[in-house]
Amino acid sequence: MSSKTDERIDEEPTEEPTPQDEVARPVAPTRSSGWRVLMMAVLRVLGALAIPVAAFALLWGTFDFLRDADANRFMVVGVAIVVGVGGVFAMFWGMNRLVDQLPSHLREGVRPYVFVGPALVILSVFLVYPVINTVVLSFKDDHSDKFVGWDNYSFVFTDESMLRAMRNTAAWIVLVPLFAVTIGLVFATLADRLSRGEAVAKSMIFLPMAISFAGAAITFRLIYSFRPEGFGTNIGLMNGLKSWAGEESWFGWEHGTLLLAGLSLVGAILLLAALFGRLVGRRPLLSGPTIFVWVGGVLLGIGAAWWLSDLTPTPVAWLDQKPWNNFMLMVIMIWMQTGFAMVVLSAAIKSIPDEIIEAARIDGASELQVFRRIIVPSIAPTIVVVTTYMVINALKVFDIVFVMSPNAENSQTEVIAERMINSFFTDSNAGEATAIAVILFLAVIPIMIWNVRRFRLEEAIR
Amino acid sequence: MSLTAPLPADVESAPAPGGPETVGVRRGGWFVKITILVVVVFWLIPTIGVLVTSFRPEALVDSSGWWSAIPHLFDPAQWTFANYREALDTGGFENAFLNSLAVALPATVIPITIAAFAAYAFSWMEFRGRYVMFVAVVGLLVVPLQMALIPILRLYTSGASLGTMQIFPDLNLNGTFLGVWLAHTAFGLPLAVYLLRNYIGSLPSSIIESARIDGADHFTIFWRLVVPLSVPALAAFAIFQFLWVWNDLLVAYVFLGGTRETRVVTIALQQLVGARGENWHLLTSAAFISMVLPLIVFFSLQRYFVRGLTAGSVKG
Numbered sequence: 001m002s003s004k005t006d007e008r009i010d011e012e013p014t015e016e017p018t019p020q021d022e023v024a025r026p027v028a029p030t031r032s033s034g035w036r037v038l039m040m041a042v043l044r045v046l047g048a049l050a051i052p053v054a055a056f057a058l059l060w061g062t063f064d065f066l067r068d069a070d071a072n073r074f075m076v077v078g079v080a081i082v083v084g085v086g087g088v089f090a091m092f093w094g095m096n097r098l099v100d101q102l103p104s105h106l107r108e109g110v111r112p113y114v115f116v117g118p119a120l121v122i123l124s125v126f127l128v129y130p131v132i133n134t135v136v137l138s139f140k141d142d143h144s145d146k147f148v149g150w151d152n153y154s155f156v157f158t159d160e161s162m163l164r165a166m167r168n169t170a171a172w173i174v175l176v177p178l179f180a181v182t183i184g185l186v187f188a189t190l191a192d193r194l195s196r197g198e199a200v201a202k203s204m205i206f207l208p209m210a211i212s213f214a215g216a217a218i219t220f221r222l223i224y225s226f227r228p229e230g231f232g233t234n235i236g237l238m239n240g241l242k243s244w245a246g247e248e249s250w251f252g253w254e255h256g257t258l259l260l261a262g263l264s265l266v267g268a269i270l271l272l273a274a275l276f277g278r279l280v281g282r283r284p285l286l287s288g289p290t291i292f293v294w295v296g297g298v299l300l301g302i303g304a305a306w307w308l309s310d311l312t313p314t315p316v317a318w319l320d321q322k323p324w325n326n327f328m329l330m331v332i333m334i335w336m337q338t339g340f341a342m343v344v345l346s347a348a349i350k351s352i353p354d355e356i357i358e359a360a361r362i363d364g365a366s367e368l369q370v371f372r373r374i375i376v377p378s379i380a381p382t383i384v385v386v387t388t389y390m391v392i393n394a395l396k397v398f399d400i401v402f403v404m405s406p407n408a409e410n411s412q413t414e415v416i417a418e419r420m421i422n423s424f425f426t427d428s429n430a431g432e433a434t435a436i437a438v439i440l441f442l443a444v445i446p447i448m449i450w451n452v453r454r455f456r457l458e459e460a461i462r
Numbered sequence: 463m464s465l466t467a468p469l470p471a472d473v474e475s476a477p478a479p480g481g482p483e484t485v486g487v488r489r490g491g492w493f494v495k496i497t498i499l500v501v502v503v504f505w506l507i508p509t510i511g512v513l514v515t516s517f518r519p520e521a522l523v524d525s526s527g528w529w530s531a532i533p534h535l536f537d538p539a540q541w542t543f544a545n546y547r548e549a550l551d552t553g554g555f556e557n558a559f560l561n562s563l564a565v566a567l568p569a570t571v572i573p574i575t576i577a578a579f580a581a582y583a584f585s586w587m588e589f590r591g592r593y594v595m596f597v598a599v600v601g602l603l604v605v606p607l608q609m610a611l612i613p614i615l616r617l618y619t620s621g622a623s624l625g626t627m628q629i630f631p632d633l634n635l636n637g638t639f640l641g642v643w644l645a646h647t648a649f650g651l652p653l654a655v656y657l658l659r660n661y662i663g664s665l666p667s668s669i670i671e672s673a674r675i676d677g678a679d680h681f682t683i684f685w686r687l688v689v690p691l692s693v694p695a696l697a698a699f700a701i702f703q704f705l706w707v708w709n710d711l712l713v714a715y716v717f718l719g720g721t722r723e724t725r726v727v728t729i730a731l732q733q734l735v736g737a738r739g740e741n742w743h744l745l746t747s748a749a750f751i752s753m754v755l756p757l758i759v760f761f762s763l764q765r766y767f768v769r770g771l772t773a774g775s776v777k778g
Contacts, residue, residue: 073557077564080639084568088575096681111680115583116595118576119651126648127602130613137612187501190494197498203764204502207509210760211753212709214728218735218749219508222515222528222742233525235742237511240527297500335508396606399711403732420608421712430612437608448604 091118131441138434142427152435162436165414168326172397172415175327177390179334181383184341189371191342192349202346206339213336213399220332221404224318239315260302267298319404322412329413332400337393341386348382349375388451395443416440516746517541523743545747553744554722555751558730562752564639565714565726566707569646570700576647577654578662578696582684584655585663586670596659602652611716614645618717635717637724642717649713650703661695662688697766705756727752 095114099107141148156162187205191198208216225236234240245256319325352375360370376383398417401408408414408422416436424433514528519542522531534540550556583589584596618636635641665688673683689696707713711728718724720733727748734741734748 073560077560080564081567084564084639084643085571088568088572092575092579093681109589112583112587112589112592115579115587115680115684116589116592119580119599119655120595122576122644122648123599123602123651125617126614126644127605127610127652130610130617131605133613133616134609183501187498190498193494194498201498201502205505207757207760208505210705210756212711212728212731212756214709214711214731215749215752216508218731218745219512221735222511222746223508225740225742227740233527235515235523235527237507237527237529240529335505338505396608399728402711403735406736417608417712421715424612434612437606437612440606441609444606445604 134434134437134441137430138438140431142429142431144430148431152431153439155432156435156439161409161414162419164412165416165419168412168414169395169397169416171326172330172333172394173391176330176333176337176394177387179330180338180390181341181345181387183334184338184386185345185376185383187338188342188346188349189375192346202339202342205342208336209339211336213332214403216332216336217400217403220328220335221319224328226315226317226319228317229314234315236318238318242316263298263301267295267302270295270298320411325405325411326413329400329404332404333394333397337390341390344386345379345382348379352378385451388447392444392447392451395447396440416443512746512749515742516545516750517543518743519544520743523746545743546751549744549747549751553730553734553748554725555727555730555748557722558725558727559751561718561724562708562726562728562755565642565646565718566704568639569643569650569707570704572643573647573650573654573703574658574696574700577651577658577699578689578692579684580655581658581662582680582688584659585665586683586688587680596655599652599655603656605652607649607713610645610648611712614648615716637717637719637721639718639724642714645713645717646703646707646710650706654699654703657699658692658695661692665691694766697763701759701763701766705759708756 092114095117096111099111099114102110137144138152139147139149141151184205188202191201194201211219222235223237225234226239227234234243245254245259247255249255249258318328321328356378357370357374360374365373396417397415398421401413401415401418402421405411405413408418414422417440420433420436420440423429423436511528514531515523518528518531518540522540531540550559580599584592615636618641635644669687669691670683673687678686709728711732714726714729715732718726718729720729725733731745731748731752734745
């Protein structure tokens with residue numbers, strides 16, 4: 001991409017007249033006609049000014065209307081959408097008309113700034129200025145009245161709750177990418193080998209990516225839902241499973257025990273199949289990454305069943321189990337982001353030339369070896385990019401904790417971004433809140449710079 | 463041995479037979495299928511739980527888990543729309559849904575329009591400092607929006623002053639749609655400019671130059687030529703930005719607040735959890751109301767959707 005555009009930048013001046021050219025050949029007007037031209041120009045500029053001014057007045061009038069809470073809600077929303085959508089185009093159109101009224105030698109020099117101007121103005125007012133202001137505010141007291149030096153930062157690094165938030169965030173940025181990328185990678189590899197239904201399977205995993213963190217949080221609150229004994233039936237899936245596991249079933253055994261036995265049996269068979277399948281010299285029953293999935297899944301199942309059957313069937317308040325409740329929240333993000341990892345990695349896997357994989361198979365490589373020695377190294381750059389994306393997202397996680405633990409300090413599930421909003425709105429301490437934001441910024445910068453550079457590098461190679 | 467082994471001519475098309483000596487195991491067997499199925503079911507259970515619960519009568523929701531409704535799939539007494547009526551009406555979710563629309567549509571169109579004009583200028587217009595400006599805009603990708611929240615809020619509530627001089631007027635934008643639009647526009651612009659400049663800059667220069675020769679001015683070229691040609695990139699970013707804004711909680715919480723008049727669906731959900739955290743018939747129907755538009759977008763525009771989200775992975 002970059003080499004192409006660079007070329008064009010060099011070419012362009014030769015192909016269209018620059019403003020200087022037009023200035024260089026002025027028409028020498030007589031005095032009287034010069035006055036008339038000038039007057040006409042002034043009138044035209046005034047006339048053109050009237051368009052944006054009128055547009056602005058109209059916009060302002062509608063905003064007053066929008067503030068009027070008594071107006072019909074459908075009306076308000078409809079007007080808001082029309083004004084918001086139409087207003088921005090009207091602004092560009094009006095400004096462009098204004099430029100058309102300028103003397104011809106200025107026109108093409110000014111027009112580019114009309115095109116980029118709004119973007120630059122908005123970015124300066126709403127991004128550049130705030131960043132500087134945030135840094136300044138982080139050295140001031142809670143009401144931003146006087147400077148307090150490094151006090152806010154020493155608070156950030158000594159406060160018990162903040163330290164816990166940093167530890168929790170550290171766990172988030174390690175565990176969420178680890179699980180999401182691993183599951184996404186294995187699923188992408190397996191889905192690649194489906195003869196049909198691959199697209200459907202992938203879109204089902206990708207689906208949670210479409211919904212909000214708030215919606216996902218409610219979804220999982222339902223799963224973790226807890227009522228103490230004597231306060232009604234537990235309608236959450238986890239506690240439902242737990243009480244089901246404690247129920248007595250065949251042969252006077254509990255469901256949990258039966259499940260444990262069954263899973264152990266399946267696990268043993270799978271293990272034998274994996275081991276002896278190759279010894280006998282036939283194609284192993286299990287091949288490639290499937291082994292990981294099944295052995296891992298069975299082990300997890302055994303663990304869960306053992307745990308469920310071991311404990312009494314009393315319901316558990318899952319979101320109060322410190323520190324495990326942090327993991328309960330991470331599961332939500334893993335659930336939502338695995339689809340992203342899967343889709344991106346799947347595209348990368350499909351771009352590996354078939355010949356390489358076929359050649360390895362002909363050379364006698366097992367599916368596991370193909371996965372480990374060819375697929376993973378080939379898509380390593382993509383894995384890195386996806387992981388950094390997940391790390392940044394996990395670093396800035398806010399909504400999940402905010403919705404799931406209304407009182408994060410009690411449940412000890414604080415994270416950095418959530419602490420920032422908490423100290424600004426609950427503690428009304430702008431100094432500490434901005435100091436936390438700066439810490440977050442400093443943590444993101446190295447990852448982002450590296451990510452963007454890597455992105456550009458890949459584009460250049462492509 | 464392997465080097466000299468002849469390559470089967472139709473490795474690609476040959477269906478992999480189950481024989482022991484087969485090379486090139488392209489297609490997975492039953493284990494792959496079962497694994498995929500298990501993972502997919504596992505991934506769908508949370509959503510299905512919400513969907514099923516939201517259609518069950520309040521009394522049943524309260525007394526039994528949602529899975530116990532599955533055997534009664536065709537029993538009309540087990541299902542109801544009352545939860546949705548309650549959530550939309552007394553729960554205030556009709557209002558919240560409208561507010562979300564009023565926030566999300568302009569907050570998608572405004573940054574795209576501004577970014578498209580800027581991207582056109584960065585690609586096809588000659589002016590001083592264009593490379594520096596472009597790099598500066600892209601550099602802003604690294605800024606997490608948390609860095610901007612508090613100063614913007616102060617701009618909205620009291621303007622900005624340098625010493626005693628007011629340099630930014632107090633527009634009293636807090637709690638207005640315009641305030642949220644502008645904030646979302648600023649947070650979305652760096653990515654939009656970056657993506658659109660990449661796309662618009664790679665359009666063939668011959669098209670634009672021949673339009674110039676035919677006497678079209680920049681505005682006409684942009685509107686009549688570049689915008690129609692850039693629909694894929696515009697659509698991908700539009701979907702990304704729309705879902706981002708629709709699903710956003712933080713920006714709406716800070717700038718729009720939680721009053722019943724102005725709150726958006728995500729805020730309404732969060733408040734419902736705080737106030738009536740055990741009213742599952744209401745919580746689930748409300749959650750589904752918030753999901754329905756993203757899911758429609760997801761299923762109808764899936765290809766653009768994936769492209770947009772993948773492109774958005776560099777957003778700070």
